[in-house]
Amino acid sequence: MADVDEIKEQKESAEEKDGGKSLIKRFLPWIMIAVIAGFCAGAGFGLGRLFAGSGAPAPDGAGPKPDEPNLVDELAADSDSKNDYGEVWYYELDPVIANLNEPGISRYVRASFTLEISGEMDQEKGSAFFDSKKPILTDMLFVYLSGLSLDDIQGDKNLKSVQSRIREMFNERFFPDSKPQIKRVLIKEFPVQ
Incomplete structure (x- = not known):
């Protein structure tokens, strides 16, 4: 009987290990998609900030002066x-x-x-x-x-x-x-x- 109990325990521990792996296998693609989407969003934001103009108005001395002819x-x-x-x-x-x-x-x-x-x-x-x-x-x-x-x-x-x-x-x-x-x-x- 002890052998039967040991065999059942081994089967249960093997099932627990398999259940843990299947859980990881189920969520790994979703985790990868979330990481890739976050990376792409960050890269897009960074590139947008890099290539966008400053949008700041020109300093006072840079524009044409009203009394000077253009x-x-x-x-x-x-x-x-x-x-x-x-x-x-x-x-x-x-x-x-x-x-x-x-x-x-x-x-x-x-x-x-x-x-x-x-x-x-x-x-x-x-x-x-x-x-x-x-x-x-x-x-x-x-x-x-x-x-x-x-x-x-x-x-x-x-x-x-x-x-x-x-x-x-x-x-x-x-x-x-x-x-x-x-x-x-x-x-x-x-x-x-």
């Missing part, structure tokens, strides 16, 4: 300027060669653009201004074009999107608090190799 007023066409008020004029940019963002393939684009400038800006003053900003214009174009893929620059809609994005970039950079002075960006050449 850039658009300085470049405005007056009565003795050679271009007629309201008549657009054009400024040609230097060609930019940029590698496209194509993994595994070496593709590049050689792009030349012409800016259509508002007639409200004096042509001589505006040309001098854009000449002084030419390295910045070239850099902005290079960085923007390097981020595009082959699919981003093929087709009519995509090219118009590239033109409008370049126009917006330049207007935001050089004329942030005023009426846009660059009316259109015209493509002079845009071969892709």
